Amino acid sequence: MTTEFWSPVKLSIEIATVSGVWVLILGLFFGKVMAHTKFKGKTLVETVFLLPLVLPPSVVxxxxxxxxGRNSPIGQIIEDLFNQPVMFTWGAAVIASSVVAFPLMYQSAKTGFEAIDGEIEHAARVDGANEFKLFMLISMPLARKAILSGAILSFARALGEFGATLMFAGNIPGKTQTIPTAIYVAIDSGNMELAWLWVLSMIGISFFMLLFVHTMKS
Known part of the structure; x- marks a missing residue:
């Protein structure tokens, strides 16, 4: 029971952590770019970024x-590089979790960067700060609450991803079986005790993450 319970928990945290790092990096980059850049088609690009929030998991x-997939050019390149297809692997679970979690990080980061007084950044540029120093020493500290909120929410979203992960990464115990997919299997097999343990663990983790976000904003 102990190994059976902890294996999906450990795997879920590992996948959500790696996904969270990727989403944080991409969310900060695109959030900063989109917050202060105007170009033709910007609305279309932002709509694409946010689509995973509203698309059914099966569509994602x-x-x-x-x-x-193996029949796609990207899938073939990955298979040539790593000598195996990406589907039904740990990496596939990370990709699926990252895709569904990215919109939360992106939107939070963009909102945080948009709230920064442009005069402060302009003054830093006048004083000789390059764009990297400006981003690290001015923009990120000023938007830290929004960034931290987005990071926590995107981690929680990645932790709870089910549909896209099940389709793309499968449900392989010890390899791609996360807590949500493990709950599905436990219920299907009638193991309600184990299902309840996983459900309560997810509720507990999600509750404290949301509590932290609300406490931080207040």
Missing amino acids: GFLLIVIF
Whole structure:
């Protein structure tokens, strides 16, 4: 029971952590760019970024299969590089979690950067700060609450991802079986005790993450 319970928990945290790092990096980059850049088609690009928030998980999973499957150019390149397809691997679970979590990080980071007084950044540039120093020493500290909030929410979203992960990464115990997919299997097999343990663990983790976010904002 102990190993059976902890294996999906450990795997979920590992996948959510790696996904969270990727989402944080990409969210900060694109959030900063989109917050202070105007170009033709910006609304279209932002709509694409936010689509995973509203698309059914099965649609996200289907698109990931099309993009990264063995019959796609990207999938073939990955298979040539790593001598195995990306589908039904640990990496596939990370990709699925990252895709669904990215919109939360992006939107929070963009909102935080938009709230910064442009005069402060302009003054830093006048004083000789380059864009990297400006980003690290001015922009990020001023937007830290929004960034931290986005990071926590995107981690929680990655931790709870189910549909796209099931389709794209599968449900392989010890390899791609996360807590949500493990709950599904436990209920299907009638193991309600184990299902309850995983459900309560997810509720507990999510509750404290949301509590922290609300406490930080107050």
